Amino acid sequence: MPQSGRSDPLEPLIRVEGITKRFRGVAALNGVGFSVRAGEVLGLIGPNGSGKTTLFECLAGVLPADAGRVLHQGRPFSAADRSTLLFYLPDAIAPWPAQRTRWAIEFVVDFFGGSRSALADVIHRLGLDPFLDVPIGQLSKGQRKRALLAMGLLTTQPVLLADEPFDGLDLRQSRELAVALRDAAARGRTLFLSIHQIADAARVCDRFVLLSGGTVCGEGTRGELSSLAAAKGLKTAADLEEVFLALT
């Protein structure tokens, strides 16, 4: 567990400042900044190509950022902090494709020191029981996504970054996953989810970071974002989709 120390209680768990990432001169992220508060479910919302995955990969240390910094409780974030504080669940991966799902989940728990006692419950809640003996590489997109989420939920890092957790899931599965994620948050885990379907985000997130074209267009609760949109001329207390469209 990360050392909390005697930090300012009002200080967010993670503060991201000025993250910039360019690919061959083209800015994928341009001075991105926002905060992650302890125990919240924060949604990173943006259309395809807005830089969500790039931002997650910069935060998780998968990609080197060109500029900017990440603070953990006010202190600069080290590589050691990253491995004890964050667990990043990338999108569109099929880890250990030849291995059975049960083995892969248990491996993540054993390797990262996760919770064996919660294994059966998480597997059951995500509806993975029928697929436990199927190799990961033979699972459908949605099944694989659920297997990956099971791995993420069974790790013990205080912050879980999940890239597109609802991608590939049907409505029922999305709702069940939302409940499972809310339960994890209720047990004190901080969740930072990248979501391009705004309806999914509205179902599960406490606060939102709106990302468009590599820039943060807004940050806050639904109410705060509505006010921001109203200030920009949105006439009615519209739903999140309209707020997003107004702010981006």
Next chain:
Amino acid sequence: MRSRSAWLLPLAGKEWRELLASRAWWIFLIAIGPLVGFAFISAVRTYGEASGLHGTSPGVGEAFSPLIGIWAPTFSACELAAAFLWPFVVIRLVGGDRQSGSLKLELQHPVSTVARLWVKVFVLIAGWVIASAAPVAAVLLWKSYGGPIYLPELATVSFGHLLNAGLTIAVATLAACVTEHPSTAAIVTLGVTVGTWILNFVAAVHGGFWERVAGFTPTAMVAELQHGLVRLDVVLVAAVLIAALVWAAGIWIRLGVPVRHRVRESAVVGVAAAAVVWACSMTAVSRDFSENRANSFSKPDEEALRRIATPLRMVVHLAPEDPRRSDLDRRVIGKLRRVLPALDVRYESSTTIGLFEQTDPHYGEIWYELGGRTITSRSATPEGVLERIYELAAVTPEAELEEDIFRGHPLAVEPRGAAAVFYGIWPAAVAGTALIWRRKS
């Protein structure tokens, strides 16, 4: 509290399962049987014929050493497998993590990337040891024919191929970590292998510095160990190269580190490795484990040579590609270096093949200088060279004892049952094991 090494067992178990799940590994295992079998069957047949099988005239001397007649050719199949098949197994195990995306999960663990790669290296070495069951089957067959086995030389040959496999693992691991795609990694690895062959060719043509460097290529290393010679400098250099390549691979497999940082760190590793390699190459300790003393003069000759304290200088007027020179190197100079550390050998020639130097009155001469005395000779045989050295140093070796003379182990047998073992039983057993494992796991 979770132990600091709690990651090791799950990771080693995962790497082992990944190796067994790889088709490349099972195909490699199936292929090595017939490869070794073909080499073994040919070697036993030739050995048998040289020993008088089918009414042929029995030969004499070194031809009857199982090391030269059986084990060197049989195990050379392992060299072929290490060069052309083994890299694909390594790249599958190392590069597969990147392809599947599991690297992004695994690298979130705080354990260093170099430690992670060493786990892979040890699992791959275990895989190579399992594949060595094919040459072990050859050894058992040879024993069943009544063939003699001299364990020190057999162990030396096996060690040489293990070291060669280790070098292949290290090169392929680095290639898989530096490149984005397994096919690129395979091309790079095979390119390195071909590069070492070119280096050997350049060394044969130009000699000097190139010859010294080429002495540390996997081909040269395996050739020496296949003849039962263990040189400490070669073993140390191979170990340092393996460690440095895995270290560099650990630098390149990391995620989230700018390329310029990796290049800088790799350069530091390269410079450090070059310095250690240079220091290791100064070591002159060696041991001949062959039963027939293939890399040594007779005991009385060695004792006589050790009595020569004055530095000996030889100037050899033979071109690099002249067969007399390679004979001289292999049968005389290599053995002399092991007993005369102060030996200084220089080669003089103005062409690479020597064919057009025959008119030079000095071509073919060997000049000796010891303690201010000089002598010239044209003999390049071990007896001729030793005679000149003894003459200069005024020493006389004692006669070789009858029991010390290696008389060989003729064995006139056919390779009975070997074809069935290597072409039938081996592939079937490996394929059956693969199927059982796939169903069980």
